[in-house]
Amino acid sequence: MSFSFDNLSSLHLDILKEIGTIGAGNAATSLSKMLDRRIDMNVPEVKIAEFKDVEDIMGGAETPVVGIYLEFSGDICGTVLLVLDVISAKHITALLLGNACSDGLKRDFSEIEISALEELGNILTAAYLGAISSFTGLTIKPSVPYFACDMLGAILSVPMIKFGQTSDKAMFIETDLINGTERFRSHFIVIPDMESFPLILKALGVV
Structure with a gap:
């Protein structure tokens, strides 16, 4: 029988949330070391959402955002997309680069800012995929990240x-x-x- 997201039980979602929480903790630790300052993350909220609803959850199709896109391969394959609003992205690049925050209303990013945000995407993705790998024993390899700054609808497309x-x-x-x-x-x-997804759930022993 083919997999459907509708097959996910509350147990499955709880396990995925636990993996997300551990991944977030790993990412916060990596960022803290990178910045030499304490960075925390709140407990992630994990949802299974239809594509058509994701735009509304994140502020609407016309919202200007930064997207860091990666693919992953190995025992399992797929895509990861990190999305930040432009103001948050500007503040984070200022932290990463040790600069004063530039105007968050300006949507242009310098090459060094883009590199910093791509590295952020690398860190967060590696932390999350590393958590899945640790839980399941599956081999997962992320690709090189790609940066884009555009309207949310275009990023999600x-x-x-x-x-x-x-x-x-x-x-x-x-x-x-x-x-x-x-x-x-x-x-x-x-x-x-x-x-x-069936491979992940089987490796977790919940199928």
Whole structure:
């Protein structure tokens, strides 16, 4: 029987949330070391959302955002998309580069800012995929990250086109990066292909 997101039970979602929580903790630790300051993350909220609803959850199709796109392969395959609003992305690059925050209303990013955000995507993705790998024993290799700054609808169109023929849903993780009193909302969209989800659940012993 082919896999459907509708087959996921509350137990499955609890396990996926636990993996997300551990991945977030790993990512916060990596960022703290990178910045030499304490960075926290709140407990991620994990949802299974239809593509058509994701835009509304994240502020609407016309919202200007930064997207960091990666694919992963190995024992399982799929796509990861990290989405930040432009103001948060500007603040985070300032932290990463040790600069004063530039105007968040400006949507242009310098090459060094783009490199910093791609590295952020690398860190967060490696932490999350590493958590899945540790739980399951599956080999997972992320690709080189790709940066884009555009309207949310355009950013989301890439994974929607790639996976829309096999599924109309994705695993949607929402969390905040916390630096003292500053909170930066991040949206992490993980889209394993349909053949990968049963492998993940089987490796976790919950199928």
